[in-house]
Amino acid sequence: MGDQKQEGCNMTGHVYKLVELVGSSDKGSDEAVRNAIEKAAQTLHHLDWFEVIETRGQLVNGQIAHWQVTLKVGFRVE
Amino acid sequence: MGDQKQEGCNMTGHVYKLVELVGSSDKGSDEAVRNAIEKAAQTLHHLDWFEVIETRGQLVNGQIAHWQVTLKVGFRVE
Amino acid sequence: MGDQKQEGCNMTGHVYKLVELVGSSDKGSDEAVRNAIEKAAQTLHHLDWFEVIETRGQLVNGQIAHWQVTLKVGFRVE
Amino acid sequence: MGDQKQEGCNMTGHVYKLVELVGSSDKGSDEAVRNAIEKAAQTLHHLDWFEVIETRGQLVNGQIAHWQVTLKVGFRVE
Amino acid sequence: MGDQKQEGCNMTGHVYKLVELVGSSDKGSDEAVRNAIEKAAQTLHHLDWFEVIETRGQLVNGQIAHWQVTLKVGFRVE
Amino acid sequence: MGDQKQEGCNMTGHVYKLVELVGSSDKGSDEAVRNAIEKAAQTLHHLDWFEVIETRGQLVNGQIAHWQVTLKVGFRVE
Amino acid sequence: MGDQKQEGCNMTGHVYKLVELVGSSDKGSDEAVRNAIEKAAQTLHHLDWFEVIETRGQLVNGQIAHWQVTLKVGFRVE
Amino acid sequence: MGDQKQEGCNMTGHVYKLVELVGSSDKGSDEAVRNAIEKAAQTLHHLDWFEVIETRGQLVNGQIAHWQVTLKVGFRVE
Amino acid sequence: MGDQKQEGCNMTGHVYKLVELVGSSDKGSDEAVRNAIEKAAQTLHHLDWFEVIETRGQLVNGQIAHWQVTLKVGFRVE
Amino acid sequence: MGDQKQEGCNMTGHVYKLVELVGSSDKGSDEAVRNAIEKAAQTLHHLDWFEVIETRGQLVNGQIAHWQVTLKVGFRVE
Amino acid sequence: MGDQKQEGCNMTGHVYKLVELVGSSDKGSDEAVRNAIEKAAQTLHHLDWFEVIETRGQLVNGQIAHWQVTLKVGFRVE
Amino acid sequence: MGDQKQEGCNMTGHVYKLVELVGSSDKGSDEAVRNAIEKAAQTLHHLDWFEVIETRGQLVNGQIAHWQVTLKVGFRVE
DSSP: OTTOOOTTOOOTTOEEEEEEEEEEESSOHHHHHHHHHHHHHHHOOSEEEEEEEEEEEEEETTEEEEEEEEEEEEEEEO | OTTOOOTTOOOTTOEEEEEEEEEEESSOHHHHHHHHHHHHHHHOOSEEEEEEEEEEEEEETTEEEEEEEEEEEEEEEO | OTTOOOTTOOOTTOEEEEEEEEEEESSOHHHHHHHHHHHHHHHOOSEEEEEEEEEEEEEETTEEEEEEEEEEEEEEEO | OTTOOOTTOOOTTOEEEEEEEEEEESSOHHHHHHHHHHHHHTTOOSEEEEEEEEEEEEEETTEEEEEEEEEEEEEEEO | OTTOOOTTOOOTTOEEEEEEEEEEESSOHHHHHHHHHHHHHHHOOSEEEEEEEEEEEEEETTEEEEEEEEEEEEEEEO | OTTOOOTTOOOTTOEEEEEEEEEEESSOHHHHHHHHHHHHHHHOOSEEEEEEEEEEEEEETTEEEEEEEEEEEEEEEO | OTTOOOTTOOOTTOEEEEEEEEEEESSOHHHHHHHHHHHHHHHOOSEEEEEEEEEEEEEETTEEEEEEEEEEEEEEEO | OTTOOOTTOOOTTOEEEEEEEEEEESSOHHHHHHHHHHHHHHHOOSEEEEEEEEEEEEEETTEEEEEEEEEEEEEEEO | OTTOOOTTOOOTTOEEEEEEEEEEESSOHHHHHHHHHHHHHHHOOSEEEEEEEEEEEEEETTEEEEEEEEEEEEEEEO | OTTOOOTTOOOTTOEEEEEEEEEEESSOHHHHHHHHHHHHHHHOOSEEEEEEEEEEEEEETTEEEEEEEEEEEEEEEO | OTTOOOTTOOOTTOEEEEEEEEEEESSOHHHHHHHHHHHHHTTOOSEEEEEEEEEEEEEETTEEEEEEEEEEEEEEEO | OTTOOOTTOOOTTOEEEEEEEEEEESSOHHHHHHHHHHHHHHHOOSEEEEEEEEEEEEEETTEEEEEEEEEEEEEEEO
16 A cells, blocks of 8 residues: 555664655646646656655536646655 | 746735635546536636645445545636 | 535445455556455445545565555445 | 445436435434425425534523534436 | 524624543443433532543443443533 | 523524535735625525634735635524 | 543553544434444443544435434443 | 734733624725724734634615624633 | 553542643653652642643754653542 | 636646745735735746735734735746 | 655555544553554555644543544555 | 744745655655655755654565655745
8 A cells, every 4th residue: 555665674763855846737636637647747756656645636618627736756765 | 936026017905815615527537627617617718727725536336436525616706 | 526426326224344355456546446346346336435544565676576555445325 | 325326226317316405403413404304295205314524503591502414315307 | 403593593703612431330321321411410500511532331241330421511601 | 602692592403504615815815705604695694603614715816815814604494 | 621630540551542433324324423432332332431523414305314423432441 | 014023022821712793884894894993902902813704785766775794703811 | 541441440439630840851751750649749649641732942052952741640639 | 807818818738836825914804915916926926816815914012013914826837 | 745746656546545543551642543543454455654633631630541543544545 | 733833933925835745665654755755855945844644664575565654744845
């Protein structure tokens, strides 16, 4: 599960930072998450996990124009 | 992000109303959202945004029979 | 909607139990839910509904390696 | 449990709406719920389920004058 | 509803205090609320309203021995 | 306090409805609440109380262009 | 109150487990709790306390057909 | 920020108490907070901080008659 | 567990009160809890249980100067 | 309302970041928000929206010395 | 951080279960967690992570008799 | 308490920023907090306070391998 750590993995003393992002997509909610991760990966290294905080969207002419997903992304601080 | 407003857009004094709906689908969670929006658009105008409140589903014979997503839909009151 | 019960359905006195599971998938969030349900159905009978509690994921090399969805599954206790 | 759907029940694509009400009673908390449902049933059809949101009450001369229960009522949109 | 104030009621500048209590009863949850209110009324004046925070209970020999309801009670400060 | 009811006020059996609105203002948060109430009063009678749910705002050129306050408004159902 | 422990009671090192159940009743909310406890007591020993998590119900023909109360039940693990 | 402590400030071992109050005002939400603080200061010493818990209000004739703000006030116990 | 009651314990009708405190310590979080309890015990009798609400702390020169733990303490009202 | 997007606005694929700030003011809560926004605007571009998270304040001599408002500010990541 | 997964770890399709436990200790809060884990490890395999849900305690003679920590423990279902 | 401000402290107009971190330790929960603070202090100045958000841990061979504490750290923005 999302938090387990296999035996043999050494992480004592590691420190992680969380940043909160909003990704958008006109395809769907999962795609909005992927877009945010992709953008984060351009400037941050050691990305480790994400958590979805909120799912919203904009409506235009009675249809979903953009899915907007707020997520937190955790990465190891060196 | 989901709430921004481009410069030049005039919304001072606007009032919006939120209604809470549950959409269902046997396809997936995004489709359940779309079904709720589509139904709302039949009677409400000026739909502006939605927020997902809860995702549930019904199980029949050990499989997902229906995805059921509760959402709030906001629209401008004229 | 997720909670309704058609007339004629007799459930007075029924008791249900909720178990909390985490399903994972490299495809997407809905698939992670389906994987958890499928596993639960192998040992539990009378599965009735599920509720999504949390959506997370693991990142490897700047991409989503696994979607991990925590859900509660309700089933009737005989 | 409250959300299950017996096999054979066809609800794909159904959309439900939730309204938030406050019922009051000088008898007790359950009676306040019943009063709200009774009132809702006078104008809404296809009532399907309710959820208790909050229980409060007014005190007069050191005794409970009114139980006040906030609930959401879900009904199918035709 | 629990919060309304009839026209003509003068409360500007009033200040209220909230105390958190737990009432118990072997009869039921409403009775536990009444017991807490009755006790509070012995030492506090101007009791105005209550809000239920939590409902719990103790089990002995597989049965409910005591219902325990946590509530907040508001009263006017003179 | 917001919930008290003076002795002599008869509300047994009354039922109230809550609607969720978003008011906006370029002045401040309180003004956004007032704008929403003013709009609600044009079509609803017996407005009794409101509760602030969320305070947000839009930024343009590094300044607050609009305060946006989500609130619930309760009114008596006749 | 629900958490006190008389002096002289030895519980150091005890471990308890919580299970989440939903009881139903056509009588009222307290009865739904009692039905869930009664069922739990058939298979679990050392039941110690419960906590109400959620109160819902099903509506049929504009009336409450079933009260459904979700609760957690704690019992000592031997 | 609300929690910082300048170097040199000695507070080890200090204990603080929190009381929950509701202030009201017909002017606005900030004024309701000030009224509650002013009243608390008449009987409590060493008031140190407050936290806003809830903002509500009463409506009369379609206008805000009273803003009612629930807050917690912390003070040092000697 | 925190809520169990041994058979033979008579608590029917008992009423408990909860007070919210903040304890501080330069040693650690548990010590901050103990300091708050110790202070409360100087003026309150029949202390029965506590619940941790929040853990914070003050930083001075990049180190933890004080752990500050907010807790609720319940005691029986005679 | 805070989330709407006029037709013709192109935001697909945009990613936003949220930062959490605390603004302070001796004037009032709205002013504390404005101070935080003003500071943020000195180093961040494309500020789009804010959300109020918490309102607190410091008390000195029984009066409000500083309003302290925690808010999240969203801005577009280029 | 608690959720990361090193590259090369294969967990696709894995399903995890969460159980909720309460550990107690007269030493401190961390020891109560360890006691619950130790007990869980006697009957469950593939324990992977835990999350602290609540920290409480019992007071006897004005001192902490038992720390009681509620936690969820996740383990892989084979 | 965590929020008080001694008289004479001048903080009007100050703005603070909050960052969210996860510290880990194989010793205990307090040590995980200290590790995160120590790391933060290497790059951030004017650290003022922290708040614990979540406590989790990883289990290996039925024992706690790492405590992982998520916290927010506030520091003054110059």
